[in-house]
Amino acid sequence: MSGRLMTYKQIVDEFGASIWFWRTKKWQGKLKNCGFGNKHMFDRQDIEKLIQEMKQQG
Numbered sequence: 001m002s003g004r005l006m007t008y009k010q011i012v013d014e015f016g017a018s019i020w021f022w023r024t025k026k027w028q029g030k031l032k033n034c035g036f037g038n039k040h041m042f043d044r045q046d047i048e049k050l051i052q053e054m055k056q057q058g
Contacts, residue, residue: 005034005041015047025050 008019025031026040031050033040 004044006044006047007039007041011042011047015051 006014008022011022012019022031022042026033026042031042032046033042035041
């Protein structure tokens with residue numbers, strides 16, 4: 001387990017799915033990011049919450 005904020009690559013490595021899956025979730029407004037210059041960082045808690053919501057829908 002890494003730190004609280006994660007890059008797209010770290011999300012893919014840890015949670016799976018493609019980078020395009022996670023980018024689409026961001027573009028749809030389902031996953032919020034913290035911008036640091038041109039680097040997008042995502043809160044681990046938001047990712048886990050999104051996964052739980054997707055499980056409940058399925």
